[in-house]
């Protein structure tokens with residue numbers, strides 16, 4: 282599929298620094314939003330230790346709101362898990378490159394010392410002759426509870442419940458660590474802003490690949506795939522998308538992630554969204570919500586009789602058949618896929634190629650809606666996965682067809698008016714195919730039920 286792709290030039294060091302810095306601020310503000318929600322809840326993070334000669338010790342901890350506290354921990358995990366590119370140690374090393382100013386370098390040394398204390402935890406805990414460190418506890422609880430599957434997480438939680446002193450100590454160290462590192466990050470952000478320290482500005486021409494304007498504001502980096510179903514590595518650099526289009530597109534993306542089949546796959550495999558919230562999806566008969574990265578609740582708005590029964594599978598786990606009632610508009614799906622498609626053309630073949638007049642009808646469709654003289658194929662079967670990827674088949678003579686796998690939901694679009702998305706027997710068998718030149722495209726050959 283990719284044979285005709287031109288080699289992509291590796292980003293320069295300055296470009297890498299620009300992107301890294303963008304990621305850092307972006308993820309910090311995301312964590313900050315959750316932090317603000319959390320501070321509005323009644324109660325504080327607190328930890329209590331009581332020692333009693335007869336009964337021994339008793340440890341309790343308190344969080345303002347378990348659900349929001351978990352979301353906060355998930356949003357902070359970008360900075361706290363060792364294998365994340367934004368891991369706080371890697372972050373501090375990278376920030377050193379921003380300025381040689383001695384005051385700034387001294388500031389970073391102080392921050393580093395402070396961080397080392399924070400990693401040890403707010404209070405010294407020795408267990409089995411070994412010190413319980415906050416950074417280790419964070420990794421342990423994250424991998425065994427927050428990011429583990431249901432069964433392993435339940436087993437681990439049981440173990441913690443059977444030993445409440447250790448369990449409460451660990452949870453307390455865990456949330457304390459999230460809070461402390463968040464405070465350190467706030468201090469860093471404040472310092473950088475106050476002293477106007479930032480990566481070298483790259484002299485890049487502003488030219489929007491969607492509206493083709495060269496003036497106006499171009500202040501942001503554009504995520505090719507919507508963040509909540511995101512692949513965090515596909516970005517259009519600053520200067521490629523104007524702020525105006527960015528705003529219009531993000532509204533469109535909101536409708537897209539809330540529609541089927543995206544809302545469904547997002548519930549099972551999506552990550553924390555823009556505001557740090559765990560995904561949820563509302564249909565007229567059921568409300569699904571992720572309450573932690575490994576648990577989902579379902580609320581039915583109908584009689585108890587129609588609540589589905591889960592059947593246990595011999596290989597472990599459960600199978601559940603859900604019926605959802607919802608509106609379905611293929612244009613909402615298609616326009617966002619077109620937007621991603623044009624972004625991929627810009628990344629793979631360069632911005633000049635994305636600005637070619639052959640993509641003008643696609644631009645018009647993305648920004649203003651209406652119709653498009655080509656087809657959209659949505660595969661009937663999804664193979665849920667936690668990755669999103671896009672493959673472009675770009676060929677000047679044979680049109681631009683793009684294949685998407687978004688958390689397992691699969692689509693094909695034709696980004697140019699011609700030739701039409703091929704409809705062979707095999708594809709019709711596997712996919713619903715919609716004519717996008719119609720107001721209300723119905724799947725070709727037979728009808729599809731409005732429930733799935």
Ligand SMILES: [Zn+2]
Pocket residue numbers: 489490491492493494522523524525526527
């Ligand atoms: Zn624009």
